[in-house]
Amino acid sequence: MSELQYTAEHEWIAVDGDVATIGITAYAADKLGDVVYVDLPAAGSALTAGAVVGEIESTKSVGELFAPSDGEVVEANQAVIDDPSLVNSDPTGDGWMIRVRFTALPTLLSAEEYAALTAE
Template sequence: MSIPTDRQYTAEHEWVQLDAGTATVGVTAYATDALGDVVYLDLPAVGSEVVAGQPCGEIESTKSVSELYSPVTGTISRINDAAVEAPEVVNADPYGEGWLFAVTVEAEGPLLDAEAYTALTDQG
């Protein structure tokens, strides 16, 4: 499984792509493999505040319900309505169309580069 090097990761298996003060957030392919088929997303509301390392939503699969953690502190600027309506896109394209939400960043939490995340998940 290839881990994109153009973003950073959390130990909770979220990815974050930072661009001019905005962070786009999703879950990794490692997470979707562990979860199984994603069937429901409970994402934070636009305008709500999130705190790095704190739960901010849920992802439900045929196997379990897991909390989503924000990799950054800031304000939710948009959510991926297409993924909410068709959660299977998270499994099909976790690093692209399956992104979850975007945050106007005030501060970053502890983040890993692709190499460190690969080591964490023993995918090397």
Template structure:
């Protein structure tokens, strides 16, 4: 189980795990639940330069279509092909096998993102 308190979060319901200058991005269990059964995931190509706040992908469910936003600026270094092949991983394992992309970022890129307590307060408000 992922330590959810070690992650950072966005108001767009994405989680971010840092490992040096590479971060892993996924959507939260809250977002996965609200979306319903995820049936399609479109992710940016490796090498794509991301601008913080820009739309970088799409997640389609049986209920709606949602956009994936870049929480920080950086370069995509890996995508989760398993999620593209089996989008239901987003629902089944949002904090593990359902991750979406890995991005190389500059130091301090996560400054200003929400911690777990602030994210929980956002979703309960």
């Protein structure tokens, strides 16, 4: 798996061949607060770049998970659905959200570019 890349919508992406694992960043998880519910698309769902594909509810607010590219969901993380606190405790590990077989990846941010974005 490659090193993490990021979107301006506070998602991280790890690419392995034509499959991308997607989750929200530690920054986003921290801003949300304690995550209490996660709604994710089922395997086989078609994604359209920029569309809302999931919902993340916390004690503070409701956040949305966006599709970074066109593609098809190959797996949703059942562990996060069962235990949403994984999003807070391990956002870039066990707290991943979905795996997507993508058709083309968008332009993504490097770790340095994402750090600059969140420093503003």
